Amino acid sequence: MLIVIALGFSMAIMISVPSGIMANQAATTSLMESYDKTIGNMEEEINRTLTLIECRTTSGFGQFRPERPDRTEYFLNESAISDVLSIQGVKDVVPFLEYAVGTSRTETRMGMEFTIFVTDYTIVGVPLNSSLIDNYSILPTNIAEGRNLREGDREVVLLSSNNTNYFGAEAGDEVNIKGSVFTVIGVYESADTRLYMSIYDAQTITDLEGKISRLDVYAEDESDVDRIASIIASIYPLIYITTPTDRLSQLERMKQSYQFMLQNAESTFSQTQTTAFQELIIAIVATGLIVLFTMTYTVRERTKEIGILKAIGLSNGNVMVQFLLEGVLLSLMAGVVGVVIGSMGAPFLASLLLPHINLFGMGPGAFSQSVTVTPNLQIILLAFGAVVLLGALGSLYPAWRASRTRPAEAMRYE
């Protein structure tokens, strides 16, 4: 029984290791595709907005700004719109008010106190002016329920699909946002927590009348962008300005980082494959040796029986076939045990036997979380066939030795 379990484990390794490699490869490919898509989308977006200058009162994470008494210092007055519009070469200015709603909690780590702000949702107030919402990417486009916001909408809100879980509401329902009741006009598909409403509604419910947190400035011509950006910077030295050139640089840095991680991942994957190959060889050799030693021991223990079989007329061939079949039967039983262990334990065995893939910042331990190792039927059948074949090969020598046993000597064996 122990032999069958040992062989079963060998077979489980034969199932788990290739399954782990395949799962690793699939996860790597998926991540690469996802990253390629992200990079592609970003490139497309940058090319589409070559005249856009983003002006934020915070460093790009404004939507996560917590509520605090001195919040006024984080906002611009609406007068900034006309100021910027008056700059020569500016075509349009789109104001936003982004306001994070959540809870702050204080945690002590290593003797130091930290205040952590957990965002429940972020209010995004947008100008519902058809000349802006029709011409620029202001509102989400992937509407899953209801409709999008449009000119003249008041006291209505566009939730993300993620928000619907928080509010427990869907299109047509009413929700309470900072003490005011809004009708959910639509839901857009996203894991984001941003909800959209009229900028006037946003200013009212946040007590920030006349304030804005972001300006999207569109130049008449892309050649004017840098000039306009420098003028805005001189007028508002505290705001963060991002031009298409900045975004392209950022994209370039992302690409370089991606290339580095890709090379790292390929190197890790190559090492994983080498390790997997070595482990498979060890499992195969171990299986063959286990069968060989077991059957050699069996033949030795049953020497007298072999003598009896030969005395009553069984030929060398009969004896050899009998012991070969016993070896194959042993490996068949091990195969069944191996299928059970391999199918159930593949994720654990694979994570135990294979180095973790280190792609896109995933460290050790990320394997089991991000890669699902599920052995497929083809691998199971191949491993089963390999174990049975190894059982037959491992039994070959003991069976041959049994068949060559001299009956008179065997009969004397005790």
Add this chain to the structure above:
Amino acid sequence: MSEILVKTEGLSKTYTMGKDRVQALSEVNLQVNKGEFISILGPSGSGKTTLLSILGCLDKPTSGRVIFDRMDVTELPEKELCKIRRNKIGFIFQTFNLLPYLSAIENVELPMEGTKKSRDERRKSAHELLSRVGLSGRERHRPNRLSAGEQQRVAIARALANNPTMVLADEPTGNLDKKTKYEIMTILARCTFSTAPKYGGLVVDQGTTVIMVTHDSDIASQTGKMLYLDDGKLKSHQS
């Protein structure tokens, strides 16, 4: 005149163990006719089992030859010897040597594997043989559920499975009580043409030659002929 079934001429066997040489048989000349029931008597270590092994084509002599059924079996290759063992010779051992993981009937069927008999024919023959040795109804029992006498009956049925011309019995009654010994001897005698007085009135139904080795002179005396083997030499001959 009776036909000779097995004959040995100057049969010698020497075992070599390292530098030691043990002379197990020395110039044994023996002749056994078809249908005879003979016993070879001798003390332990006298070479009885070695002689039986050579007669049964399990071992080869160091010198001399064995003529069995008009063939010099000492010159035959293992493949041919295997056929002779399967088709013409049956073995019975003191310790029965039944395969413990097989039932009584499966043990009896075992020698029939490799013959031309179908599975049904093998099963039918095995049933008949077990019935002949008085074991009807015990076919499915494994050896560990049978008494010593019953196990030896199964062994006799197995030895007779392929209707052999010769049965070689190595101390077949050695592990049995007196009553069972007599029953086993009766079964063996019924296989032969033997007309030993103690079995008077028995129906001769096989015509098989039985050569039995024993150190029990009482048992040996119940056979048609007794031979004495001492220190590897056939000392005397008595009818």
